[in-house]
Amino acid sequence: MILIGIYGMIKSYQEWKSHDEPVRRLAFTLMVSFVLFGILGGLTVFLMMFINPDFWVVEAIVVTSGYLLLANESLSMLEKLRSPERRAGKKVRCALPVAGIVKSREEAITLLKAVAVYTGLPILVIGREHPDEWKSKTGIEPDEYIWLTRVEHKKAVSPSSLHVLSGKVIGFIRENPGSVIYIEGIEYMLFYSDFKAVAKFLFSIRDVAMMEDAHVLILANEDTLTPEQMAILKKEFEDVDVEKVLEKMIGPALFGAIPSRKRRELNASTEGSEERGRAGEEEAEEAQPLRREEATEEGR
Secondary structure, three states: OHHHHHHHHHHHHHHHHHOOOOHHHHHHHHHHHHHHHHHHHHHHHHHHHHOOHHHHHHHHHHHHHHHHHHHHHHHHHHHHHOOHHHHHOOOOOOOOOOEEEEOOHHHHHHHHHHHHHHOOOOEEEEEOOOHHHHHHHHOOOOOEEEEEOOOOOOOEEOOOOHHHHHHHHHHHHHHOOOOEEEEOOHHHHOOOOOHHHHHHHHHHHHHHHHHOOOEEEEEOOOOOOOHHHHHHHHOOOEEOOHHHHHHHHHOOOOOOHHHHHHHHHHHHHHHHHHHHHHHHHHHHHHHHHHHHHHHHHHHO
């Protein structure tokens, strides 16, 4: 029991170091359970056999504690890994297309915030910024973040390794049906691979998302891609109407705190322009008789 406990504790510690939450927490719980079950349990058995049988009380406490700790954490982990649709007992309204294009990062962040708050669907982000910097700038903490860089980092994938990137994304989609994948940095991939390879990467993810009821959102516009490249992408990815998606996802009553403000600002500026235009017309009409009088006086 002691040898098994020591072996299990070492293996659990190695897994604890190599994973992020929530697997990290499960590995820690398993490590503590091996200590209780194996090491302390084995020691109390030794004490019962060679010193005093009354140590069975300690044995019962240690083994029961280890069992309850491991069972509780395992059940909690299973609950967390359950898909949001089943956890809620109903289908979540995401309203995002299977494959969509957004033309600005602001639109993408607005959509991702709505997904995080109103659907609870798992989110994977592929970005060019350091994971901590991306979270601090956007205020979103995705379930998984892949840093697109050649720098050595546990969350990094080289932009030239599209096969590695594809494997990670497809694995996430299959483990999290209904999830949302957001990809920015396509222009950075094009520094290391030709457009044909990048397009194949995006299309393969799109096909898997379709089978798993997931959603792929990419950031792409004419400033970073040629018209021909955009035309190819738009055959597989549709333009996302942010306001319509938010209205379907959130509902008319709560729709669009951010877009609404923008609409109010736009309406205010439009009304101001119209008022200035009407004022200009009135001033022009008032000025016409004065100009006629001035012209008459000059003629005289």
